[in-house]
Amino acid sequence: MSEAPPATGAAVEDPLVIAGRELRSRLLLGTGGFPSLELLAEAIALSGSELVTVALRRVEASGPSSLIEVLDRAGVQLLPNTAGCHTARDAVLTAKLSREAFATDWIKLEVIGDEDTLLPDAPELLRAAEELVGEGFVVLPYTTDDPVLARRLVDVGCAAVMPLGSPIGSGMGIRNPYNISLIRETVAVPVVLDAGIGTASDATLAMELGCDAVMAASAISRAQDPAAMALAMRRAVEAGRLARGAGRIPRRRYATASTSDEGIAEFS
Amino acid sequence: MTIVLNGRSCELSEPCTPAAALAELGLEVQARGVAVAVDGEVVPRAEWGSRTLADGARVEVLTAMQGG
Numbered sequence: 081m082s083e084a085p086p087a088t089g090a091a092v093e094d095p096l097v098i099a100g101r102e103l104r105s106r107l108l109l110g111t112g113g114f115p116s117l118e119l120l121a122e123a124i125a126l127s128g129s130e131l132v133t134v135a136l137r138r139v140e141a142s143g144p145s146s147l148i149e150v151l152d153r154a155g156v157q158l159l160p161n162t163a164g165c166h167t168a169r170d171a172v173l174t175a176k177l178s179r180e181a182f183a184t185d186w187i188k189l190e191v192i193g194d195e196d197t198l199l200p201d202a203p204e205l206l207r208a209a210e211e212l213v214g215e216g217f218v219v220l221p222y223t224t225d226d227p228v229l230a231r232r233l234v235d236v237g238c239a240a241v242m243p244l245g246s247p248i249g250s251g252m253g254i255r256n257p258y259n260i261s262l263i264r265e266t267v268a269v270p271v272v273l274d275a276g277i278g279t280a281s282d283a284t285l286a287m288e289l290g291c292d293a294v295m296a297a298s299a300i301s302r303a304q305d306p307a308a309m310a311l312a313m314r315r316a317v318e319a320g321r322l323a324r325g326a327g328r329i330p331r332r333r334y335a336t337a338s339t340s341d342e343g344i345a346e347f348s
Numbered sequence: 349m350t351i352v353l354n355g356r357s358c359e360l361s362e363p364c365t366p367a368a369a370l371a372e373l374g375l376e377v378q379a380r381g382v383a384v385a386v387d388g389e390v391v392p393r394a395e396w397g398s399r400t401l402a403d404g405a406r407v408e409v410l411t412a413m414q415g416g
Binding site for chain 2: 159
């Protein structure tokens with residue numbers, strides 16, 4: 081069960097802890113879709129993100145890109161992903177190659193089951209997660225918004241769960257807020273809302289639902305002004321975290337006057 | 349001998365190692381952020397200079413790209 085964060089400004093400073101590592105930022109940034117490395121660097125700086133994803137692809141004939149140098153200069157921790165993998169076998173191999181390439185045990189595990197929706201393949205995901213945990217990886221699985229699957233992933237040793245709000249890159253926000261809050265109540269590891277974020281209010285909602293962090297990629301990289309959206313997301317995540325800790329008022333069907341009638345003037 | 353390097357057929361002189369494949373792609377053996385798989389298995393960095401590639405080996409040389 082999750083504890084509500086303290087209802088003070090300290091809630092923003094309260095670090096996110098994944099596998100023993102403290103992160104001050106609760107915004108994870110995906111690097112996909114940025115039109116240039118310069119814009120990516122600017123967005124990283126404005127987002128305040130300390131954990132940034134990279135994918136593993138073939139070296140092109142033109143030689144390696146300078147992406148790694150840009151990320152090193154930004155001082156962020158790399159979170160390699162297994163994007164594009166459709167089987168547990170491919171995802172496990174990609175994770176091992178990422179560990180070799182980037183010297184990190186952390187892996188954002190993605191096993192895709194459908195080309196149109198890019199929804200996760202649950203059985204393959206669980207199989208890959210279990211194998212990678214056994215190999216000593218810190219596994220952060222991209223998963224559906226199914227609380228039972230989230231629990232199973234934690235049972236096999238995942239360090240966090242990353243449920244989707246809606247399909248990757250769709251910008252449809254959080255389609256099932258109820259399930260996201262159920263996941264938060266079900267597992268004892270950090271819950272990172274991943275995929276579907278369209279704009280800042282989606283990130284705030286995720287945090288208000290109790291998520292411990294938000295991951296955004298396309299919402300920032302494909303915005304008209306990625307740098308401005310990076311800053312918006314940072315503040316949205318902080319606002320949602322604070323609001324969650326502050327405790328919202330209950331919803332009511334009818335108005336509750338905010339001004340007392342006591343001492344009201346009588347004009348006739 | 350012929351290997352399949354990142355999906356392309358490639359002629360290299362024997363004996364051929366992952367390090368030679370890296371050189372073919374213009375990479376140094378010390379290249380950071382690079383990983384090598386041969387026939388679907390990870391080759392640790394320490395073995396790039398010593399592992400002998402068989403004729404027809406499928407070699408994947410991978411690095412960081414924007415994604416996720």
